[in-house]
Amino acid sequence: MASKNTNRKRKEKRAEVRAFIRARDGDNCLWCGKPMLFPEEGVNLSPEELRQMATIEHHLAKLQKKGDNIDYLALTHQKCNL
Numbered sequence: 759m760a761s762k763n764t765n766r767k768r769k770e771k772r773a774e775v776r777a778f779i780r781a782r783d784g785d786n787c788l789w790c791g792k793p794m795l796f797p798e799e800g801v802n803l804s805p806e807e808l809r810q811m812a813t814i815e816h817h818l819a820k821l822q823k824k825g826d827n828i829d830y831l832a833l834t835h836q837k838c839n840l
């Protein structure tokens with residue numbers, strides 16, 4: 759199915775971007791400066807762990823109107839990315 763394929767590609771792309779930013783910026787949250795969790799795909803997390811998980815923050819990209827330019831993306835906790 760085409761849509762399923764697209765979803766998987768998008769997921770892989772996201773993991774790639776996350777790995778890139780992690781290598782560049784390290785394991786700490788942009789907003790609170792504390793370490794984030796980087797679980798493997800498909801691992802079952804508790805709600806508390808989910809909140810500690812690293813997620814891609816587009817805030818800076820939006821502010822600068824740079825779209826998805828990776829230079830303006832950062833990682834934050836799920837709970838800090840509001």
Ligand SMILES: [Zn+2]
Binds near residue numbers: 790834835838
């Ligand atoms: Zn945080």
